[in-house]
Structures are given as structure tokens and as C-alpha cells.
Amino acid sequence: MSEVRAQKPPPGKWWTPPFDPRFPNQNQTRNCYQNFLDYHRCQKTMKRRGKSAQPCEYYFRVYHSLCPISWVQRWNDQIKEGTFAGKI
Known part of the structure; x- marks a missing residue:
């Protein structure tokens, strides 16, 4: 019988996002979507200001x-096509 070892995340990285009081429910669909929007808004703002987009890494x-x-791929395709429903 082989031994199974749990893999630890690299230092400074985490697998589960911290608790967000805006989304207290078990269903995290809205949290997923809001952080996707926040990431793209942050990227857009930082690019416009000519600053580093490193702070946006949290949302990413x-x-x-x-x-x-599959959701992320579909949303990214919709952004490229100009058909994404969210306001970025």
C-alpha cells in the first residue's frame, strides 16, 4: 500500500480564499463572479493610471x-468578443 502525502502550498500562496463578509452563504457563485469583475476592473484602472497591476493579483x-x-474561459471569450454582460 502506497503512502499518500498531502501537498502543501508554496509559501505565501493559499488554496482557499479568506472569508468575505459580503458573501456569508455557502453558495459562493456571487463571490466568484464579483471577484472576476473586480480583477478586470482593477487591471483596467491600473493600466489607465500607468501603475503595476500587482495589487490585482488578490482578485485573480x-x-x-x-x-x-469553464466559466472563466467562457467569460474571457465573451470579453474578447464584446458580449460579456458584466460591467468592467
Whole structure:
């Protein structure tokens, strides 16, 4: 019988986002979507100001942790096509 070892995340990285009091429910769909929007808004704002987009990394990690990959891919495709329903 082989031994199974739990993999630890690299230092400074986490797998589960911290609690967000705006989304206290078990269903985190709204949290996923809001962090996706916040990431893209942050990117847009930082690019417009000519600053580093490093602070936006938080939103990126949160939505990548919460959102199914298929949703993110579909939303990114919709953004490229100009058909995304959210306001970025």
C-alpha cells in the first residue's frame, strides 16, 4: 500500500480564499463572479493610471480558487468578443 502525502502550498500562496463578509452563504457563485469583475476592473484602472497591476493579483487568486474553469474561459471569450454582460 502506497503512502499518500498531502501537498502543501508554496509559501505565501493559499488554496482557499479568506472569508468575505459580503458573501456569508455557502453558495459562493456571487463571490466568484464579483471577484472576476473586480480583477478586470482593477487591471483596467491600473493600466489607465500607468501603475503595476500587482495589487490585482488578490482578485485573480480568489476567482481562480472559487470559479469553475469553464466559466472563466467562457467569460474571457465573451470579453474578447464584446458580449460579456458584466460591467468592467
